[in-house]
Amino acid sequence: MTFMSKPKVAHPDLPRNALGLTRRDYEGANSTLCAGCGHDSITAAIIEACWANAVEPHTVVKLSGIGCSSKTTAYFLSGAHGFNSVHGRMPSIATGANAANRTLNYIGVSGDGDTLSIGLGQFCHAIRRNLNMVYIIENNGVYGLTKGQFSASADIGSKAKRGEVNRQPPIDPVQLAITLGASFVARSFSGDKAQLVPLLRAAMRHNGFALIDVISPCVTFNDHEGSTRSYAYAREHSEEAVHADFVPFASEIAVDYADGAAQTVTLHDGSRIVLRKVDADYDPSDPGVALDAIQQRMRRGEVLTGLLHIGQDAEDIHALGATPDTPLNAIAYESLSPGGDALRRVLESFR
């Protein structure tokens, strides 16, 4: 951690977004994580993505559970709303907040421990409900905050810092989410912002639950030889299957995609994702193909990254529940709480 805070002074020629803000305006408090933690890099990618999408900080809600990863919501967008829930309970807080106000942008940050152990049930149900949020797992294979025990995402054979070997099979959040019907499922690496930032930008604009599982090395407890979540291992073993370029609404597609392996997906707000596939047979809109490919690679010790699955048809929580368009705080009190007589009438209808 740093005792001296990052000074406010900035590069005078930093680019400004449509709101006239630089990325420095999207920063939060000083990180207290270990120097070199992958989580800090993801924080920087979130800052970059929010800036590039020109979101107004006060329209963002940052949600998290418990863990080093869950601490990071303090380190970006100090102008946003935030809630640190208890361990593994971020999805229920997100559900409640989202039910009350559907117009805000929900960014959840969790860890592999917070999501896949204590919070696994909540995580699954958030996907089922198709909660309109970005759900980021900062996946380091350990419980960083409690000093490096294996988490449920640790691979078989992965070695802990003191030498013990993990023998329990991992839970892969990506495969789990695809099976549960999630409509935006991606995997990335904290050390590859060129991949992560466009994924985050697209996820924020996706209508429905968007999962990004980000391999995020823990420099202190899981960056050694024999770990499958170290910087070196992640670089050596990950292979990008589908690169996503995010193209905001009304912008030209600037890059020339000549190879025919490019496919464009238009999101609800009119922005587009251009998918570039390394293997032309890979179809990210087909969950079966995605699962197959992921598992095949996994057997060869490789990790597929990129936007692995995207569907556009699933209804989100508000469509499913037929809720009003207006956030609850903007609905007149009389309509929100119509009084005893109205309640009696509703009860009457069930008799």
Add this chain to the structure above:
Amino acid sequence: MPETKAGLRAAPPAAMQATDTADPRYYHRVVDCQWACPTHTDVPEYIRLIAQGRFADAYLLNRASNVFPGILGRVCDRPCEPACRRGRVEDKPVAICRLKRVAADLKGTGIADRLPKAPARLNGKRIACIGAGPASLTVANDLAPLGYAVTIFERHGAPGGLMRTNIPSFRLPQSVLDEEIGVILDLGVSLKLGAPIDSLSRLLAEGRFDAIFVGSGAPKGKDLPLPGRQAANVHIGIDWLESVAFGHTGSIGERVLIIGVGNTAMDCCRTSMRLGAKSVKVMARKPRSFFKASDWELEDAEEERVEIVVNHAPTAFVLDAGRVVGMRFNRMEYDLDGTRIVAERVVDEVTIPCDEVILAIGQENAFPWIERDAGVEFDRWDRPVVDPLTFQSTRPDVFFGGDAAQGPKNIIWAVEHGHQAALSIHAYLSGLAPADRPREAVRLSSRKMGLHEWAYKNDYAPLERRLMPHVSLKERFKKISIEVELGFTPEQAAQEAQRCLNCDVQTVFEAPQCIECDACIDICPVDCLTIATNGSEAEVRARLRAPALDPSQPLFVSAPLKQTGRIMVKDENLCLHCGLCAERCPTAAWDMQKSTLHWPHADYGSSTCHSHERKTA
């Protein structure tokens, strides 16, 4: 394009080479102020000493490079300040020059035994210096302690050169001049006053000296040969200032026109205001962006209600009964292309009435006393041919320096010429080739003390430049010798000192240690750092996190990184030297190391610096 593994690993054909930081010029250049200072004064170190209240130490450190900290702390041309990085990060540079004065003002009295001393024994070699300006005085300062018998010949009755005869005492008090020149004379230097040298050949023929240093300045003010010039109330600026300095002139007419807008013009107009003028106009031929005077001198003159008139080209003096009563000017209009004049026209003609005219349009060097057959070659502009590195003339025992060598410059250049000429004279008289001289060296030493502790104050102080307090407009005109600038108080100095970014505490990178975690890149407040795919310089610049628009500022480029083969690139331009990159790096690939420049002087043999060794604390 996504950075796929294969794409990352293949080194592109026009890749940038890793920066050679063993070349002492690399880290030297990062210290912008020190690089810009002709004598390479260790600015950040003396500012840190001031911040610690160690004024005497700050003074002595200055003196080792620039010899006249009290003088230069007031009137230096300060090329360091426009170069200062703080001026790019914010808009105002550190008040480097004013802090120098603080060191001189507050150094106290106890430094006598820490100043250079006359040697116990002379080495039997004798040097003549012609002129007692800053160039000659520096030669004496460097050579006398080594045992040389130095004699200075000065035509005037007091030493100091233009510092005494032309720089007015309201900018530079006599007492400061006397003190700092006195230290040099106390080294056993023999000063002959009222002793013009009128023949080099004769001096050489007498054979009294083993080497001669010509520091006679550029003593001739340029004239303006227009109709009516012969009138008595038209003066040449530098001659007029000299006669004021020696008390021969004590008054001036009410309406004064100054022709020219360089530094001499600024001193002429402000001196006129003190000798009784009611209205002073400085007449400039061109627009303001073409002025030679420093901004602060223009500000000071305008504060004293001097009027600066642009776009007036003089055409004639208007005479009445043999005296000038006005001047005629063409009013000009210019078409500019950026900073260049592409066309000019005369709009109309005006006559401006006046009682006196002072010409301040430049100086030339003149050597009527050097016979052209004395063995010193002159070029086709009648300037002596002088080696720019050694300051040796074509006659091996005759050296030049200061304004005499390269035309009118300033004090700090005269001092540097003096240092280099002294080194050459020492080499020459030791039987060595002056061109074969020792070169600069840089020594690095880590500032790391602990996990989050650095042996320098690394946090950024968001303070604005302190303003120099001035004597009130009413007070300052009472006597010409009232110094206008009061100097910083110790409190102001302490605040201003905090604005220095410690650019000499370098970010030193060890590529093999980097695990490409991005921590340094994410924390850097001014986005200096990028891990990029290598390419041509233009390609790499385009890949940086923040635009690097100033091509004169170097990029640091690392060797290929272990995991991806990409390179760490640092745009030195705006680095705050805050150390956050080093603090956030998990592998100590970045370290903050103080660079100390060793810039050789004549005493190089006795100093203990070795060439760019690395020392880590």
